[in-house]
Amino acid sequence: MGNLRSSRLVTVVAFALSAWRSRRGNLPLPRLLTVAVLLYAVIQLLSRTGILNGYFMIIINRSLVFVILAVSLNLINGIAGQFSLGHMGFAAVGAYVSGSITTLIFMYTSEQVASIGGNIVFVIAIIVGGLAAAVVGFLIGFPSLRLKGDYLAIVTLGFGEIIRTILNNISVVGGPRGLLGIPKFSNFTNIFVFTFLTIVALRNLVQSSYGRALLSIRENEMAAELAGVNTTRGKVMGFAIGAFFAGVAGGLLAHLLQIAHPTQYGFYASALVLIMVYAGGMGSLTGSIIAAFFLTFLTEALRVGIDQLRDRVGIPVGTEWTMVIYALLLILVMLFRTDGLMGMREAKLLVIDERKK
Amino acid sequence: MKRFASIMVPAVIVGGIFLSCSGGPPVFKLGGVGPVTGEAATFGASTKQGIEMAVAEWNVQGGVLGKQIRLAFADDKGDPAEGATVYTKLIQQDGVSAIVGTVMSKVSLAGAPICQSYKIPMISTASTNPKVTDVGDYIFRACFIDPFQGTVGAAFSYSDLQAKTAAVIFDVGNDYPKGLAEFFRTKFTELGGSVVAFEGHATGTTDFKAQLTKMVRAEPDVIYCSDYYNDVALIARQARELGFKGPMVGGDGWDSPELTKIGGAAVEGTFFTNHYSKDDIRPIVKDFVAKFKAKYNADPDALAALAYDATYIMLNAVKTAGTADGAAIKNALASTDLEVVSGRVKFDANRNPVKSAVIIEIKGGEQVYRTTVYP
Amino acid sequence: MDSVINAQQIVNGLQLGSIYALIALGYTMVYGIVRLINFAHGDFYMVGAFAAYGAFYLFNAYLGSGGVLAFVVLILAMAASAAIAQLANRLAYKPLRYKPRLSSLVTAIGVSMFLEYLFSALPVIGPNPRGFPEIIPKRMFTVGSAEISNYVVIDITVAAVLMVGLTLLIRRTALGKAMRAVSQDKDAARLMGIDVEKIISATFLIGGAFAGAAGLLAGMTYPRIQPYMGILPGIKAFIAAVLGGIGNIPGAVLGAYIMGLAETFATSYNSLLGEGIAFVILILVLLVRPTGLLGEKTADKI
Structure with a gap:
């Protein structure tokens, strides 16, 4: 229904963006955009014709949300060289803030009004959720000024758990029942657009002078400081920006599942995102994108594969073995591709061509 | 590519x-x-x-x-x-x-x-x-939905067990125990009893003594614990260690053979609401x-x-x-x-x-049918 | 104030702290020497608890209940955890030794997940919680206004003995000297003729054995074991180790007792906040003193 209208919207936004970008004349956005639009069109077509059923679409949607989470964590861990173990805490803030906004507004609105103004309110809610997460990220960024590596890891883990505990104890947002009745606004189209914009924004950021400043902090903080990089600002802003996008992802997920629950955002979930960043390659956005897709699909392939083994081949394995295999594969990837699938490299598509400057 | x-x-x-x-x-x-x-x-x-x-x-x-x-x-x-x-x-x-x-x-x-x-x-x-x-x-x-079992548990504690004061403990990270605990409190207070302690605990914890010490010192007639059996067994043991001798009451999350295996003597003389009793004479x-x-x-x-x-x-x-x-x-x-x-x-x-719900008593390490409560 | 801090709550806090201390000792030792946050340490502890459970039922019939049986169970629990720790070290951590430290950390998360899911999937173990046998009969004593069990005494004694033993091992023996050397500079240690891999193996063996002992004692103190039992205590123990200054043996014990007491008091003040208080304290301490209470300040290398 709304798909046709929203796909038109995508095209308009995309062209506006590319026009703006090409006027600045330094980015191969049209090429990336073309690929994105093509990819979108192909998936949408396959979905419409029923070749990709609802199951595939939900896996794709979840993969896209994981892409946002992974690339934004990569900004903090891979690019800025900090170490966050509480990334899902930011996603929780985004999910709860944006979910509260839409739930509250549409609780008192007729369905008609909702269908007209829904998407605008949704986009605003998602962005406000992201901003709220950014504020939290900004605060959490401060310990990074004094702490490094393992200590920072444990503090961010602690912050993530504190956010979860707080959510468990606020009855307005449901406490341990979770935030319920969130309207279903997320769909493939808007998740795709948000993912695309996130990738473009982070790519531009990483390959700007600011991004190089972040990289220099990772490589050698003292040298960066001596070279005139404002490391304080760099680190804190790295956290804030990464948190913003994690908040956006959280908001999208909440509006996809129609529920936000504290247990979704614990250490375990953060570890899954962390694994994606490492499996893809620290510092490589391309790697994070691939890993997010690959690991999400892998989980499902294992689920189906185990069923097949049992039903067709007759090996008596239960679903409980899927996660054993998943963990084993993860260890193997880390052992045999220690630098991740992509290392530090980026796909050509995501590299800003210096010659065009 | x-x-x-x-x-x-x-x-x-x-x-x-x-x-x-x-x-x-x-x-x-x-x-x-x-x-x-x-x-x-x-x-x-x-x-x-x-x-x-x-x-x-x-x-x-x-x-x-x-x-x-x-x-x-x-x-x-x-x-x-x-x-x-x-x-x-x-x-x-x-x-x-x-x-x-x-x-x-x-x-x-x-x-x-x-x-x-x-x-x-x-x-x-x-x-x-x-x-x-x-x-x-x-x-x-x-x-059942949350309100029913909490209400039944409260009525049973107040009328059958003659409890005038109750202390409540539940898992704050899980909506089922929390819901039961809240409805128990509402009903028990409504009946004229008073809830002298209302304590939560974190999911997955094994040490409940901080809460239980506070609860036991408030000297309740009954402890209502709406958790699942794995937590209940430890809570019962620790409550007994701290000197609590009164009855404990809970919900259908208690129903597991592990309850008595983990809880041992500590769960003797406790009660819980359930869907059925294993000594029910119905053939099914x-x-x-x-x-x-x-x-x-x-x-x-x-x-x-x-x-x-x-x-x-x-x-x-x-x-x-x-x-x-x-x-x-x-x-x-x-x-x-x-x-x-x-x-x-x-x-x-x-x-x-x-x-309907039944009330089960733990007696001699076994689940014994006590009474049936109709909605 | 008496309702929040009283003799009973202090006993409660000490008991909780002892369990944290037992896990934290192995944690901090491995970290101090290998510089790896071994997220699987909590799972080694779980393995120890299950090994103790199995050993008890295996030997119960032959040895009867009592001291001999308790000793055999303890040895087997320590051996099982040490073996798993060593296996993880050899297969998963060793190949990554000279790669960026954080990739070992991700592998450690993988090992942790693997052990949890494996134990949960194995038909002989399964996800259901089990009751843990009373290997040593539990007795309660009333001291003043507090109820104390013999387990509290056992836990505190074992934690103290292990802490002293470990400190002596690291300060006084040749192995300990080699461990300290490896901890400071692997390459220099190798040049001095120290077999670095052997020392690291020894570290994992000892750390794993500690986790096994902790698993047994925790199983006895809180008699419920299940495959996911290591997650929460693992994280808490790690925080305790950081609080005391990670890598520092007495620091880990100090941090563990502070954590145990703080959690108990916070919970008894308001049980809804008890869950997060450990992290709040941790963050405050680290912001004021990032190297932990007993940690030494390290200068930045240029």
């Missing part, structure tokens, strides 16, 4: 596996969902056993609609996002006509809108949050307990019984409907009137079961 390849290769592999599922004689496809891995795995294991046993029994008797029943069971890992994925998988990929599951309310709440939109009837086995069935007319449940109960023991070499817990019942209720509705059509099954479900392990089940207008 490399990026495309990396995305498309697994996609194609997965697709290939998916497409290979077809063929064979006609079957009725039933979906089952439960948390088989993750921290709620213990609930999922029982749930899976209950559903599998019920399906096997129906198949021995010729299945349903003249076809054998094929159960497609999926693991939701106790996570809403996984839940949404597996409900969609069961409906879209496996082509099930009805779904039994799941346990955690948060996961049922993510799955219910999907079942509702595809018009696939769903019966949750153990999600007690009242909001679950509010999602739509295709969503049912086999268990005796049968269920005996068969479960024979099949899995263990006593069934409440979650297994509820999953078994939910499967029976669903398959019975399919039989009544005489078709695999979702709307027809839904209508048949709504007019259910069936004798199952947990009593005679009918559904009210909100698709919640109307059934």
